[in-house]
Amino acid sequence: xxxxxxxxxxxxxxxxxxxxxxxxxxxxxxxxxxxxxxxxxxxxxxxxxxxxxxxxxxxxxxxxxxxxxxxxxxxxxxxxxxxxxxxxxxxxxxxxxxxxxxxxxxxxxxxxxxxxxxxxxxxxxxxxxxxxxxxxxxxxxxxxxxxxxxxxxxxxxxxxxxxxxxxxxxxxxxxxxxxxxxxxxxxxxxxxxxxxxxxxxxxxxxxxxxxxxxxxxxxxxxxxxxxxxxxxxxxxxxxxxxxxxxxxxxxxxxxxxxxxxxxxxxxxxxxxxxxxxxxxxxxxxxxxxxxxxxxxxxxxxxxxxxxxxxxxxxxxxxxxxxxxxxxxxxxxxxxxxxxxxxxxxxxxxxxxxxxxxxxxxxxxxxxxxxxxxxxxxxxxxxxxxxxxxxxxxxxxxxxxxxxxxxxxxxxxxxxxxxxxxxxxxxxxxxxxxxxxxxxxxxxxxxxxxxxxxxxxxxxxxxxxxxxxxxxxxxxxxxxxxxxxxxxxxxxxxxxxxxxxxxxxxxxxxxxxxxxxxxxxxxxxxxxxxxxxxxxxxxxxxxxxxxxxxxxxxxxxxxxxxxxxxxxxxxxxxxxxxxxxxxxxxxxxxxxxxxxxxxxxxxxxxxxxxxxxxxxxxxxxxxxxxxxxxxxxxxxxxxxxxxxxxxxx
Amino acid sequence: xxxxxxxxxxxxxxxxxxxxxxxxxxxxxxxxxxxxxxxxxxxxxxxxxxxxxxxxxxxxxxxxxxxxxxxxxxxxxxxxxxxxxxxxxxxxxxxxxxxxxxxxxxxxxxxxxxxxxxxxxxxxxxxxxxxxxxxxxxxxxxxxxxxxxxxxxxxxxxxxxxxxxxxxxxxxxxxxxxxxxxxxxxxxxxxxxxxxxx
Numbered sequence: 001x002x003x004x005x006x007x008x009x010x011x012x013x014x015x016x017x018x019x020x021x022x023x024x025x026x027x028x029x030x031x032x033x034x035x036x037x038x039x040x041x042x043x044x045x046x047x048x049x050x051x052x053x054x055x056x057x058x059x060x061x062x063x064x065x066x067x068x069x070x071x072x073x074x075x076x077x078x079x080x081x082x083x084x085x086x087x088x089x090x091x092x093x094x095x096x097x098x099x100x101x102x103x104x105x106x107x108x109x110x111x112x113x114x115x116x117x118x119x120x121x122x123x124x125x126x127x128x129x130x131x132x133x134x135x136x137x138x139x140x141x142x143x144x145x146x147x148x149x150x151x152x153x154x155x156x157x158x159x160x161x162x163x164x165x166x167x168x169x170x171x172x173x174x175x176x177x178x179x180x181x182x183x184x185x186x187x188x189x190x191x192x193x194x195x196x197x198x199x200x201x202x203x204x205x206x207x208x209x210x211x212x213x214x215x216x217x218x219x220x221x222x223x224x225x226x227x228x229x230x231x232x233x234x235x236x237x238x239x240x241x242x243x244x245x246x247x248x249x250x251x252x253x254x255x256x257x258x259x260x261x262x263x264x265x266x267x268x269x270x271x272x273x274x275x276x277x278x279x280x281x282x283x284x285x286x287x288x289x290x291x292x293x294x295x296x297x298x299x300x301x302x303x304x305x306x307x308x309x310x311x312x313x314x315x316x317x318x319x320x321x322x323x324x325x326x327x328x329x330x331x332x333x334x335x336x337x338x339x340x341x342x343x344x345x346x347x348x349x350x351x352x353x354x355x356x357x358x359x360x361x362x363x364x365x366x367x368x369x370x371x372x373x374x375x376x377x378x379x380x381x382x383x384x385x386x387x388x389x390x391x392x393x394x395x396x397x398x399x400x401x402x403x404x405x406x407x408x409x410x411x412x413x414x415x416x417x418x419x420x421x422x423x424x425x426x427x428x429x430x431x432x433x434x435x436x437x438x439x440x441x442x443x444x445x446x447x448x449x450x451x452x453x454x455x456x457x458x459x460x461x462x463x464x465x466x467x468x469x470x471x472x473x474x475x476x477x478x479x480x481x482x483x484x485x486x487x488x489x490x491x492x493x494x495x496x497x498x499x500x501x502x503x504x505x506x507x508x509x510x511x512x513x514x515x516x517x518x519x520x521x522x523x524x525x526x527x528x529x530x531x532x533x534x535x536x537x538x539x540x541x542x543x544x545x546x547x548x549x550x551x552x553x554x555x556x557x558x559x560x561x562x563x564x565x566x567x568x569x570x571x572x573x574x575x576x577x578x579x580x581x582x583x584x585x586x587x588x589x590x591x592x593x594x595x596x597x598x599x600x601x602x603x604x605x606x607x608x609x610x611x612x613x614x615x616x617x618x619x620x621x622x623x624x625x626x627x628x629x630x631x632x633x634x635x636x637x638x639x640x641x642x643x644x645x646x647x648x
Numbered sequence: 649x650x651x652x653x654x655x656x657x658x659x660x661x662x663x664x665x666x667x668x669x670x671x672x673x674x675x676x677x678x679x680x681x682x683x684x685x686x687x688x689x690x691x692x693x694x695x696x697x698x699x700x701x702x703x704x705x706x707x708x709x710x711x712x713x714x715x716x717x718x719x720x721x722x723x724x725x726x727x728x729x730x731x732x733x734x735x736x737x738x739x740x741x742x743x744x745x746x747x748x749x750x751x752x753x754x755x756x757x758x759x760x761x762x763x764x765x766x767x768x769x770x771x772x773x774x775x776x777x778x779x780x781x782x783x784x785x786x787x788x789x790x791x792x793x794x795x796x797x798x799x800x801x802x803x804x805x806x807x808x809x810x811x812x813x814x815x816x817x818x819x820x821x822x823x824x825x826x827x828x829x830x831x832x833x834x835x836x837x838x839x840x841x842x843x844x845x846x
Binding site for chain 1: 667670673677684688691692696698774775777778779780795801802818
């Protein structure tokens with residue numbers, strides 16, 4: 001019996017039992033549905049084994065949207081609990097678990113895959129390539145991320161969720177204070193998806209450096225490609241730090257090492273430092289591609305070229321370097337001394353300068369432009385004032401002396417939501433709307449889209465502006481309740497209402513996808529937004545090989561100059577195209593990783609060893625495998641091209 | 649597949665060039681991984697708790713043998729790649745095999761060293777210092793172990809398929825990996841052992 005007790009949830013509640021039933025029903029429905037409609041073969045051939053960057057992008061997109069709702073439900077539950085003083089909706093343990101999973105799910109399993117989705121979809125098209133450098137590795141990256149996310153998400157029905165905060169500081173996250181397997185889930189699920197992210201970083205850098213269309217020098221790359229390239233460089237240098245930190249944390253919990261313990265020389269602050277040496281650059285991994293999306297959107301819908309291209313690139317390079325030099329500002333109050341704090345204060349404030357440069361560049365791009373308020377543009381225009389507000393409060397937090405007042409209060413919570421929601425989430429939604437026709441050949445409904453943008457903005461302001469005030473008044477973050485005498489009640493109720501409005505906004509996105517799938521016109525050109533860059537020079541939806549003839553580029557706005565100055569993009573005739581073969585190995589190997597992770601979490605050593613051998617067996621198979629890909633003949637290309645042109 | 653004969657075989661196709669660049673970027677990530685381990689080592693080196701310090705447990709003889717073995721193996725794999733460029737498959741395979749045997753010997757001595765540490769009361773659970781020491785050494789050792797299998801697979805493939813753009817590419821990338829492990833060892837030797845014994 002003792003063996004099975006480990007798998008039980010430590011603090012069960014009706015909500016958790018309901019989720020168990022819901023998960024079970026969804027699984028049964030999926031299996032029955034796939035069998036009934038005879039879709040198993042389709043699923044395996046077209047999706048599980050695919051190495052096509054566009055399909056991998058779509059799978060990232062779907063995962064990100066699902067995780068957005070998973071994290072969103074956490075958020076609503078937290079705001080509901082705090083909406084009134086002395087509320088008893090959740091007990092402290094559940095509240096701890098929910099704020100922990102909310103943070104991890106939103107950062108690692110919503111924002112990261114959303115960004116990878118757009119990178120996967122857009123980068124090869126924007127640089128005129130046929131796929132990424134390592135298509136098989138790309139599939140493995142996705143499946144590792146996906147299995148990491150699934151592993152993390154089963155925690156709340158098997159064994160209990162992590163409850164030491166998304167930062168999981170030791171000694172709280174150590175065995176002494178976190179006795180359930182929850183924190184094991186944190187360590188191992190993040191490790192698995194982190195390996196996937198690292199491999200995406202390597203893949204994308206190689207792609208951008210070596211696979212650009214003829215004529216596209218580095219300084220002629222579209223801005224989204226530039227921003228993603230820099231974000232991927234940060235990934236390659238930041239994620240190994242997380243890998244090591246998580247490995248140490250895992251060993252502390254499973255093998256009794258002494259890295260972060262309170263005795264035998266262990267040093268809990270080492271975790272905090274390592275975590276944030278990864279964690280702060282991670283923030284810029286998220287925001288830089290978002291800046292790239294805004295640059296594309298603002299330039300397209302202002303009908304002007306991007307103001308200050310070179311300063312945009314330079315500011316991102318500076319941001320990427322400085323992102324590694326600010327990590328200690330996350331714990332000014334933990335006793336580094338005045339000199340260290342002053343240095344990190346100054347570096348943190350300095351990083352606002354290159355960010356400010358970008359804000360002015362966007363404003364000057366719009367200046368005297370013929371602005372067209374489409375949904376993506378609406379997000380971009382809402383982003384600028386809202387994000388600037390978050391940036392300014394960031395500079396307030398950067399002052400280490402003043403930070404003693406703000407530290408671990410709702411002021412901080414308001415600040416980072418204020419940069420992440422208008423910064424990253426709005427950008428991803430703008431990108432989703434902007435690139436939707438590229439993926440599916442029809443546009444999302446503009447009217448519903450604009451309603452969504454406004455609801456999200458108003459909901460965001462209502463939800464987070466009150467937190468600045470209660471935070472300055474001393475409401476601590478991560479506290480599951482407060483007394484009536486504090487007077488925080490009314491403002492927290494406003495926050496709750498705001499979060500409800502945001503929830504409606506997010507639900508509208510799903511409705512919009514449903515509505516547009518049913519009713520939107522399929523009769524769109526390859527360039528429905530009158531855009532400027534290369535990804536709009538091919539058909540919608542994009543054929544498997546992206547471009548029938550590889551383009552030749554003369555400027556950073558290749559398509560615009562082709563339209564306005566008569567540059568010829570596609571020279572030459574159709575030739576046989578070499579494409580990579582599909583493979584089931586990435587998916588199966590990731591399934592083994594899932595089993596490996598699960599076995600480690602529950603200290604099931606024999607399954608863990610077998611799974612490890614399984615992973616090595618796949619690597620051995622890959623080493624000996626000979627896969628030369630396949631060719632698409634000129635005839636097939638001609639047929640596809642004629643069909644695509646006919647559909648216009 | 650287009651093969652460019654003006655370049656060495658391992659660089660002769662587009663995919664080969666991508667693979668080599670990608671692997672250099674991977675080595676960049678590996679440098680960060682070991683840099684994090686070293687940074688943690690320097691942070692924890694004096695935090696020995698009730699356990700022994702480095703000076704009390706390090707022995708110069710096995711460490712020197714390990715260093716000698718690994719540095720020589722890095723030299724022999726260099727010779728192997730040189731032989732590959734001359735197209736001499738037999739010489740190449742000999743040098744690759746010698747490299748792996750030296751690597752195996754290195755691993756044997758390292759395992760002996762680990763047993764010795766546990767024997768003198770410096771197990772992985774003893775103190776923060778022993779935890780990070782054994783983790784850093786162990787990470788390097790695990791890389792060598794993986795390299796032994798990888799190298800063996802490549803030898804088998806070259807033997808079976810001869811020198812093609814693919815096998816040459818794999819062999820060359822493996823040599824990059826092996827040299828990198830050697831560089832890491834030089835840092836381990838200098839900053840963990842020598843500094844610890846001084």
